[in-house]
Amino acid sequence: MIKKMGYQWQLRQLMAERQMFQTSDLVPLLAERGITLSREQVYRLVTQAPQRMSMETLVALCDILDCTPNDLIKPEIVNIQVRKTADDETSPAPSAPRRTVIRRPGQS
Template identity: 70%
Template sequence: MIRKMGITWQLRMRMAEKNMFQTSDLVPLLAERGIHLSREQVFRLVTQTPQRLSMDTLAALCDILDCSPNDLIDINVVNAKIRKAGGGDASALPRVRRSTIRRPDLT
C-alpha cells in the first residue's frame, strides 16, 4: 500500500493573524518583493491550496507574514490508501466474466 500525502494551506489564517482580511492587500506587498501577480491570481493563492508555488512567491509570503514555510503548509497523511498496481492478493481483484456478442441475422 502507498500512503497518500496531502497538505493544508494556511495562508488565509496567517493573513488574519496579521489583520489582513482582503486578498487584494497582498498585491502591493508582493510587488514590493518582485512578485507581480494579478488580483485574480492572488485571490486563488489565498482561497485555494496551490498545486505549484514558486520558491520566490513562498519566500515573499513568509517575509510579508513574518513566518516560516511550516507556518503556511501543514503536511498530513490522507486516510485513503492507494493500492499498488500489479502483484498482491489475486482474490482482491474483480472477477472477469466472459461474454458473447451475438449479431442479429441480417437476412
C-alpha cells in the same frame, strides 16, 4: 495502506491573524518584493491550496507574514485503500467501477 501525503494551506488563516482580511492587500506587498501577480491570481493563492508555486513567491509570503514555510504548509497523511491482487501484490483500489462486458457464444 499506501501512505499518501497531502497538505493544508494556511495562508488565509495567517493573514487573518495579522489583521489582513482583503486578498488585494497582498498585491502591493508582493510587488514590493518583486512578485507581480494579478488580483485574481492573489485571490486564488489565498483561497485555494496551490498545486505549484515559485520559491520566490513562497519566500515573499513568508517575509510579508513574518512566518516560515512550515507555518503556511501543514503536511497531513491521506490514506487510500489498497486491494490485494491474485499474486499477492498490492495495488491502489480502482477509482471507478469497471464496466462488465458479457459475451455470448459465437460473438467476438
